[in-house]
Amino acid sequence: MRKCRFVRSLSLPRFQHRNFGMADRNGSGSDAIAAAKKSPAGAEGSSLGKEADCQFLGPKKKFALLFGYNGIGYKGLQINPGFKTIEGELEKAICKTGVIRESNQHDLQKVSWSRAARTDKGVHAVGQCVALKLRLELGKEEDFIDQLNTVLPPEIQVFDCIRVANKFNSKFQCFGRIYEYWLPTYLLSSDVGKDLAGLTVEEGSNVEVEKSELLRIQTKASNYRISEEKYKFFDSCLSKYVGTKSFHNFTFKVAPNDPARKRFIVSFKSEKPIVIDGIELIKVSVEGQSFMLHQIRKMVGLAVEVTRRDLDLSLFDTAFTAEYFSVPMAPGEGLVLRACLYGAYNKKHCVPTEKSDSYVGFVPKSEKESLIRRPIQYFEGNIGARIEKFSLAKVLPAIIENEKNDFVFLKWLLDQHNSEFPKSGKRKRQGNYSDYDNYKNEKAMSKQLHKEAKLNSRNVEE
Numbered sequence: 505m506r507k508c509r510f511v512r513s514l515s516l517p518r519f520q521h522r523n524f525g526m527a528d529r530n531g532s533g534s535d536a537i538a539a540a541k542k543s544p545a546g547a548e549g550s551s552l553g554k555e556a557d558c559q560f561l562g563p564k565k566k567f568a569l570l571f572g573y574n575g576i577g578y579k580g581l582q583i584n585p586g587f588k589t590i591e592g593e594l595e596k597a598i599c600k601t602g603v604i605r606e607s608n609q610h611d612l613q614k615v616s617w618s619r620a621a622r623t624d625k626g627v628h629a630v631g632q633c634v635a636l637k638l639r640l641e642l643g644k645e646e647d648f649i650d651q652l653n654t655v656l657p658p659e660i661q662v663f664d665c666i667r668v669a670n671k672f673n674s675k676f677q678c679f680g681r682i683y684e685y686w687l688p689t690y691l692l693s694s695d696v697g698k699d700l701a702g703l704t705v706e707e708g709s710n711v712e713v714e715k716s717e718l719l720r721i722q723t724k725a726s727n728y729r730i731s732e733e734k735y736k737f738f739d740s741c742l743s744k745y746v747g748t749k750s751f752h753n754f755t756f757k758v759a760p761n762d763p764a765r766k767r768f769i770v771s772f773k774s775e776k777p778i779v780i781d782g783i784e785l786i787k788v789s790v791e792g793q794s795f796m797l798h799q800i801r802k803m804v805g806l807a808v809e810v811t812r813r814d815l816d817l818s819l820f821d822t823a824f825t826a827e828y829f830s831v832p833m834a835p836g837e838g839l840v841l842r843a844c845l846y847g848a849y850n851k852k853h854c855v856p857t858e859k860s861d862s863y864v865g866f867v868p869k870s871e872k873e874s875l876i877r878r879p880i881q882y883f884e885g886n887i888g889a890r891i892e893k894f895s896l897a898k899v900l901p902a903i904i905e906n907e908k909n910d911f912v913f914l915k916w917l918l919d920q921h922n923s924e925f926p927k928s929g930k931r932k933r934q935g936n937y938s939d940y941d942n943y944k945n946e947k948a949m950s951k952q953l954h955k956e957a958k959l960n961s962r963n964v965e966e
Contacts, residue, residue, distance in 0.1 A: 559672055560648050561602065562641025565614065568666045568674060568880055569594075570887065572630035572894050574659040574902045581623045581632070583612070589620070590660060594634070597655045601648065603638040611862045612636075620674040620844040621681055624798070626836040630891045631682070631843035631882040634812070635674040642667060642874075643867035659898055663890045666878050669853055674763060680770065682791045682843035685804050686838045686903050689726035689777055689784040692811045697921045700914075720912045725914070726782050729756065734811065735786075741807040742772040742788060753829045754803060755796035757870040760827050768793050772803070781904050789842065798833055805832035809925055818927065829966050830927045832920055835912045838903060840895075843882040850879035861885040 571594070579587040585594065599609045608614040620633040640648055645665040652662050677941060690696045698722050708926035730738075752758045759765075769792040777786045809832055810819055823829045854877040855863060864886065868874040882891060907913050 511655040543649050550781050560641050560644035561639050562644070564637050564639050564691075565642070566635060566670050567638050567640060568633055568635045568668045569643075569662055570631070570633050570666070570880065570882065571660065571662040572632060572891060572899070573628065573661070574898045575623060575626050575628045576902055576906055577659075577914050580625050580627070581619065581621075581629075584643075590623075591634075592658055592661055597652055597660075598636075598638075600655045601651050603648065605639070617678075618674045618780055620678045623839075623841055624836050627839045627841070628837075629841035629898060629903070630895050631841055633674045633678070633844045633880065635668060635672055637842075640665070643865050646865055658903075660893050661890075661898070663882075663894070664887045668877065668880070669849075672849070674844070675730050675840055677849045678844045678846060679848055680791060680793055681963065682789060682793065682842040683795070683800050684840045684842045685788045685790075685800065685834070686785050686900070687788070687804065687808065687834070688725075688907065689730040689786055690728040691913055692738060693725070693816070694728060694730050694812055696721070696725045696728065696917065697812065698920045699787065702770055715911075718859070721909060722914055724907070726784075728755040728784070729784055730777055735774070736805060737814075738786075738811045739774050740815065741820070742774060742808050744817060745769045745772045745790070745803055750824050751796060751799055751803075753823050753826065753831050754799045755804075756798065758796065764796070767795065767799070780900060781882055781908075783904060783907065785903075791845075801834045801836060801839060802831045803822065804838075805834040808832075808834065809920060812920075813925065818906060822926075830925075832923075832925065835916050837912050838905050840899060844880075846880040850881070853877045857881055927963055 521759075558954070569866050575581075575590065578590050578593075581588050581590045583591045594687055595610070595612070598604055604615055615636045617634060617636045621629075623629055623632075638648075638917070644786045649665050656662070687916075746769050748768045750760070750765045751767050752760050752762065770793075772788070772790045774786050774788045777784050779785075788804065790803070799897050806820070806823060810817070823831060850857070854860075857879050860881070863876065863878050866873075866876065868876065882888065
């Protein structure tokens with residue numbers, strides 16, 4: 505039997521009676537918070553500083569923020585120093601509410617920040633999700649949302665704040681995403697292309713035409729209403745994407761034999777057209793496990809061109825199998841992230857969706873109740889109503905206004921009309937991305953050389 509030896513603890517006068525638990529070391533324990541609340545806001549030496557006057561401050565826990573935004577005027581979602589981004593505005597607003605310590609501000613790793621999906625410049629979202637650690641008291645989530653939305657720009661709004669498991673990651677535990685794309689139906693008309701035939705643009709330059717001429721063509725194009733036959737043909741184009749396909753021609757820097765080229769599309773369908781502010785629009789919805797850079801915009805662009813030019817559906821098979829096939833990319837201003845799906849997480853950790861609203865503002869009174877979690881979803885209950893309201897007030901009007909003022913879709917259509925499609929002649933991919941095996945070997949060799957150089961430099965210093 506192993507003998508145990510007990511050692512008398514030494515007295516530490518300076519730190520006597522102090523609890524060395526993780527909560528106190530991180531400054532997130534209830535004692536530290538209570539002391540901070542008693543101290544004057546912004547006082548020197550306070551562990552929370554300006555956070556002391558926060559009425560919903562609590563022990564640090566991980567939460568998921570469900571939010572949406574109008575992406576026009578922003579350089580995408582992810583923080584990019586020197587540029588205006590969605591995450592940059594969101595982080596500044598969260599810091600103003602005081603739920604992140606000053607020492608952890610402007611360093612996303614310290615609060616375990618994770619995002620469900622990245623969006624490009626001009627792309628919108630009504631179903632985005634980020635997870636991070638907040639010093640927020642349970643039951644005060646609605647108060648926090650109200651204050652956060654008051655300091656956020658009007659084009660960004662938080663819909664819900666949900667307590668999640670400590671190891672929750674909004675990207676890796678998201679098993680699917682739903683995107684929507686709103687496009688004017690006149691993009692599918694060959695007649696609008698004929699009206700654009702008289703306009704000229706220099707090769708290799710941006711589309712620069714007189715606003716009055718574009719306004720005249722847009723006014724005429726707005727009267728276009730899609731026929732039932734063309735609508736069905738467009739829907740059949742979208743159905744060609746369903747299933748597991750090779751999308752190396754629908755993104756950048758992916759070789760034809762790269763395993764990452766294979767993506768599974770659950771569904772891709774369109775809804776009946778609606779007229780908003782005089783322009784007929786079609787909404788298409790695509791659900792998939794994951795998407796590559798610009799993949800959805802290129803999928804929509806190819807379907808539009810095949811429908812507008814009345815081409816054969818076999819062109820889609822060529823795009824999936826050819827080593828190189830030039831695919832047009834639709835404007836980002838019509839793309840909307842509708843929802844991130846967490847079905848597996850919700851089933852394992854959360855109460856049923858239909859009971860979610862009854863747990864809003866729930867304050868656990870026991871350790872067992874503290875494990876109760878609300879599901880992450882975007883369609884039912886209060887959050888569904890909030891998303892619908894925000895979408896109708898901020899996203900759809902922005903898409904229409906942007907088209908009427910800047911002619912985004914019409915200029916794209918002019919560019920496509922002046923371009924050859926499908927492009928004739930064979931072309932091979934250039935550089936490392938022409939073959940995945942060669943690219944992988946070169947990357948591994950480069951990594952090994954870098955490692956050896958680092959070891960050599962260490963030996964020289966010693």
